[in-house]
């Protein structure tokens with residue numbers, strides 16, 4: 001699980017700094033548009049799979065992904081995990097439950113669609129809420145000569161107590177709702193419904209702060225459903241801004257932070273690999289705005305600016321990928337607080353001993369189809385895509401989120 005893909009390593013090593021030309025953020029060149037009109041998705045059949053010998057698998061819960069289960073023999077059960085549609089970026093999410101009438105031990109073989117491969121180290125939970133990595137002696141990822149292993153094996157010890165097995169800690173929409181409910185107990189936090197998803201879920205933004213909206217910040221996460229580590233970093237960031245400290249109180253009297261913790265609630269709920277139920281990668285729809293989620297958030301931000309004449313100073317979009325990366329705007333382009341992002345990354349990273357951040361500024365000066373680019377080129381917000389590694393330890397994720405918030409409060413005094 002810890003080994004680095006040689007291809008990815010080569011890509012990082014071959015990283016070239018973007019050309020240095022002084023360009024303001026207004027009036028950028030043509031945008032490369034990617035089609036984002038809705039496409040069909042394959043609906044996952046929700047059911048209990050009866051595997052004989054009193055063993056059951058189920059995908060009947062929110063966030064589940066389990067497309068088929070077959071018993072191969074007494075000690076081996078094969079599962080199939082498929083994406084919502086294709087082509088799709090490879091983030092093969094899985095989540096399922098297992099129980100048995102009597103205690104049993106058997107192997108689960110993970111298999112994927114033709115182009116799929118195993119990516120996420122299995123997490124196990126006894127209660128569906130607290131997850132821990134499967135024991136390394138119970139998990140086998142075959143070594144392959146080329147590419148990535150297309151299958152993986154996990155020893156499962158089942159009993160009448162349900163086991164949850166998932167690609168990451170299962171942060172369903174209920175988890176996010178509970179977290180928002182906690183924050184809403186604070187008198188400076190407000191909930192704003194900005195629209196509805198295709199499946200009819202409320203799209204919600206939290207307003208944090210009591211300023212006059214002249215200086216605003218925007219934070220989003222979970223455009224891509226499996227990217228739970230990014231959500232956890234966002235959560236730590238937001239909780240730090242909400243602290244009852246003189247610094248945080250002062251910050252909230254000058255800046256309002258707007259947070260959309262779950263950009264893709266339908267995708268999360270349906271256990272998608274990456275897309276919303278329109279079958280689209282939302283982080284390619286920040287120019288076209290064909291999907292309800294991106295349309296609602298961009299309309300909300302534009303309305304805030306039009307209503308009050310205020311500005312978005314800072315924006316961050318939290319994701320997860322193979323390892324920790326900051327995707328930033330070319331530092332020569334100046335927004336509403338020039339130099340903020342490079343200083344912020346430098347200062348917050350310095351607080352973690354031995355941590356050398358991987359920073360990748362855009363190589364062009366042109367607007368693109370991602371949220372990061374929308375925040376900067378349309379609003380002038382100094383923005384970044386905050387990518388946390390799939391396997392970054394949870395405690396380090398918390399610290400990264402927290403230190404980023406603390407240093408941001410200092411830099412925006």
Ligand SMILES: [Zn+2]
Pocket residue numbers: 224227319320
């Ligand atoms: Zn992502």
